[in-house]
Amino acid sequence: MALKNFEVIIVGAGVTGTALAYELARYTDISSIGIIEKYEGIATLNSCGTSNSQTIHVGDIETNYTLEKASITKRTAKMVEKYCLQHHYQNDIIFSHQKMALGVGKKEVEFLLHRYEEFSELFPYLEVWDKERLKELEPRVVFDENGDERRDEIVGIGTNGQWTTVDYQKLAKSFVENAKKESDTEIELFLNTQVLTIEKSKKRGYVVKTKDDTFYADFVVVDAGAHSLLLAHQMGFGLNLGCLPVAGSFYMTNEKMLNGKVYMVQNPKLPFAALHGDPDILADGNTRFGPTALLLPKLERYKSGTYLDFIKTLRFDKNIAIALWKLFKESDIRSYIFRNFLFEVPILNKYLFLKDARKIVPSLKSNEFKYAKGFGGVRPQVLNKDQQKLLLGEASIYTGEGLIFNMTPSPGATSCLGNAERDLRYIVKYLGKNFDEEKFKDELTEGEYCALPEPIASQKAMVNLIRAEIQRTEEKYFKSVHEGKPESHFWDKPHSKI
Ligand SMILES: Cc1cc2nc3c(=O)[nH]c(=O)nc-3n(C[C@H](O)[C@H](O)[C@H](O)COP(=O)(O)OP(=O)(O)OC[C@H]3O[C@@H](n4cnc5c(N)ncnc54)[C@H](O)[C@@H]3O)c2cc1C
Numbered sequence: 001m002a003l004k005n006f007e008v009i010i011v012g013a014g015v016t017g018t019a020l021a022y023e024l025a026r027y028t029d030i031s032s033i034g035i036i037e038k039y040e041g042i043a044t045l046n047s048c049g050t051s052n053s054q055t056i057h058v059g060d061i062e063t064n065y066t067l068e069k070a071s072i073t074k075r076t077a078k079m080v081e082k083y084c085l086q087h088h089y090q091n092d093i094i095f096s097h098q099k100m101a102l103g104v105g106k107k108e109v110e111f112l113l114h115r116y117e118e119f120s121e122l123f124p125y126l127e128v129w130d131k132e133r134l135k136e137l138e139p140r141v142v143f144d145e146n147g148d149e150r151r152d153e154i155v156g157i158g159t160n161g162q163w164t165t166v167d168y169q170k171l172a173k174s175f176v177e178n179a180k181k182e183s184d185t186e187i188e189l190f191l192n193t194q195v196l197t198i199e200k201s202k203k204r205g206y207v208v209k210t211k212d213d214t215f216y217a218d219f220v221v222v223d224a225g226a227h228s229l230l231l232a233h234q235m236g237f238g239l240n241l242g243c244l245p246v247a248g249s250f251y252m253t254n255e256k257m258l259n260g261k262v263y264m265v266q267n268p269k270l271p272f273a274a275l276h277g278d279p280d281i282l283a284d285g286n287t288r289f290g291p292t293a294l295l296l297p298k299l300e301r302y303k304s305g306t307y308l309d310f311i312k313t314l315r316f317d318k319n320i321a322i323a324l325w326k327l328f329k330e331s332d333i334r335s336y337i338f339r340n341f342l343f344e345v346p347i348l349n350k351y352l353f354l355k356d357a358r359k360i361v362p363s364l365k366s367n368e369f370k371y372a373k374g375f376g377g378v379r380p381q382v383l384n385k386d387q388q389k390l391l392l393g394e395a396s397i398y399t400g401e402g403l404i405f406n407m408t409p410s411p412g413a414t415s416c417l418g419n420a421e422r423d424l425r426y427i428v429k430y431l432g433k434n435f436d437e438e439k440f441k442d443e444l445t446e447g448e449y450c451a452l453p454e455p456i457a458s459q460k461a462m463v464n465l466i467r468a469e470i471q472r473t474e475e476k477y478f479k480s481v482h483e484g485k486p487e488s489h490f491w492d493k494p495h496s497k498i
Contacts (some may be wrong), residue, residue, distance in 0.1 A: 001299025005335070006188075008035040008427060009208055009217035011195045011231070013037035015047035015407050017165075017166045017223035018175035019416035023424050025179035025187060027440045028433050032186045034215055036208065038194035043172035045300060046225055047223040049282045050249075051377030053291060054165050055261065056094075057411035058079060059375065060123040061101040061158060063115060064266035064273060066474050070206045073411065079444045080171070081418060086443060093174060095165040095281055098260025100158025102141055104359055108265040109155045116157045123289070129156035138259055141154050147364040156262075163280055164261055168413040198222070198231060198403070219427050226299040226380035229313045232405040238483060239395045240272035242320050242383040243313040243407070244390060246272070247293025249299055249343065251353055252280070252372040255460055257287040262360050268469035271392050271477035273410070277360050289369065291376060292343045293336070301378050327390055328429060346371075367498055379409035382481055390417045393480030394419070400484050402430055417444060426486065429494045 007030045010017040017035060025028045038043070059070025059076040084094035094437075103112035116128055129151065130175040130401070134156050137143050144150050180187045198220055199211045204217040214267060222228045226245060232238040256279065261277040280288040295482050299306040299313065314320060343349045350366050358364050382395040394412060397405040404423055408415065428435045440448075 005205070005213075005216040005218070005328045006032045006433065007217070007220045007433075008032075008066055008221065009034045009036060009206070009215055011036050011174070011198075011208070011222040012224035012225060013042045013172065013189065013191075014045060014171070014225065015043055015413050015416045016174040016406060016419060017221070018042060018172040018179075020199055020221060020223065020420040022175035022179045022189060023417065023420045023440070024180040024427070025185040026422060028428050028438050029184070030431070030433055031184060031210050031430070033179070033188075035187070035189045035192050036193050036195055036210065036218065040192055042176060043169040044190075045303075046377035047168045048377070049167045049169050049376045050076055051301065052168060052410070052413055053250075053276070053278050054167065055278065055411075055414070056164055057414045058123070058162075060119065060162075062260070062266075062273070062472065063101050063112070063261045063263070064268075064271075064309070064473070066471060067118060067122065069474070069478070070119065072075075073414065074098045074122065075445065076415040078446050079417035080166060080414060082444050082446070084163070084166070084171070085172065087178065089171075089188065093170045094163050094166050094290055095167075096161060097279055098158060098160045099135060099263070100156035101110065101263045101265065102139070102360065103155045103157075103265055104366055106153055109153045112157050112270075121483070123159075125159045125162065126157055127159060129158060131155075132309055138262065139431060140257055140361045140363065141262060143363055145365065147363075150362045158260070160260075165278070166413070167281055168416075170411075170415075172393065181352075195224070195231065195389050198228055198235060200401070217218050220404075221423055221427070222403075225308065226313060226407060228379065228405040228407050229380070229382075230299075231308055231401065232397050233313065233315065235403075237397075237403075238395075238405065239315070239485075240362070241386045241395065241397075241481065242315045242323075242385065244324075244381045244383050245296050245297070245299055245310060246379045246409075247294040247296040249294060249376040249381065250288050250290030250292075250372040251357070252283060253287040253289070253368050253369045255287075255368070256285045257361060257364075257368070264359060266470070267313075267332065267336075267357065268328070268337055271333075271390075271473050273338065274449055275356055275360070277357070287369075287374070288372060289360070291351070292340045292381075294340050294344055295337060296378060299378060299380070304372060308414070314383075315385075317385070319388050320383055322388040323383045323385070323390055323431055326388065328436075356479065366471065366476050379410055380407045382407065390477060391479045391481060392477040394479040396422075396483070396485075397485060398426065398482065398484035399493075400486070400490075418474060428475060429491055432493075433443075 103109040208215040264274040
């Protein structure tokens, strides 16, 4: 059956696609938007609260973020906060917990204290909590199983009273609800509708085909997670990229063990985020530890199939083999990947995980937690064939022809409104539409954040070494791919052929 033409079609109703629908409806004069989602509901995959850590990654306690990255994530994270407060979603969609980065041992303590100095201009609310203060705020990080104080030096750099936690599935649902309230824009959501192909129309725009229907659009944005790359490949775009799905699992405690979020100091040689403990808003605040990082030969967790899709998006060849070889030849990464694989092996996993999690809660016992079955999702990481390496940043392919493909691994939920802003600017320019930037800035942003041009020079050689290693890992792995990013002349005039 042929259906009508939309100005913009968004493929995928996760938090990324729905955030874009909201921004287009509220801040532009685009008048019709179709959202096509293959499952029965909004945000049932990675944006679902059980799939991710529910964290707003601001960059204050994430020790793998450089100052520069933190100043970018702070801006986009604040957009989520401002949106939620504007709509009065406190304690329904957005929650406030205590949070901290915990340093254990002399080296980490020293590192965190220096990081505190370096980041305090960007995050003036951060506090330093010593062992005595931690006994009051987060006692389980201090005492061992005999009730004695742990012997290691520890420090927490943290805060109380910030918005820290989001139910991203509810957030995505609210985006659609609020977009529908914009009377000048018609929003249609098609559930249980899988996009099979996208073709360039002979007349204008695109023909989007599903099993039963055909849709038409002047502009298409594919926000379908790992499947964005599959659809891009089908159309001959992004053939130099492959997708490596990195799943994340969690372990759940039987009780509310931690009062807030406790993040550990990142091993500077590992590009994957360190283990953390978080109060789970969907499990009465019980503590959820994780995520692990497991290489999985499928694109979707806890859904049938997608093995074949994985093979198609990997596009295995010599360059992919070299990229994987480069990854595995680093001993820290190799043993991390192997250990994370063992985290999935029943019985053994509890023993191994206990060892790691005791760095956060030294008194933790194996009968106090279990593998969180059904929790966790997949981070679609990109392998760049030209560079023969894994890139852990986000990936966007701008075709320059009214079509964008996005893949948004962590912290993609935090950046949903920021990524939507980026695409919105492109779409309105391409279609010759208007963007109410003043209203947008007023409602969703607090302005830009300045970061110190240079980190505070430290006399401590060890701190500088860790800092340099973090910088190296950032440069090596955290490159984003923005293929076809528009040249400056793109912004001069509308580009659609309409
Ligand atoms: C273990 C883990 C922990 C994480 N923790 C955090 C965190 O604490 N904070 C944070 O900010 N981020 C976190 N992330 C990342 C975050 O979950 C993702 O970046 C975010 O959910 C991506 O949203 P999305 O809408 O792009 O993708 P998804 O939520 O995966 O949505 C994509 C949608 O596209 C649909 N789709 C796919 N193919 C088709 C098709 N052919 N036709 C129609 N629809 C299609 C899917 O059904 C799905 O609904 C975490 C991720 C993982 C895996």
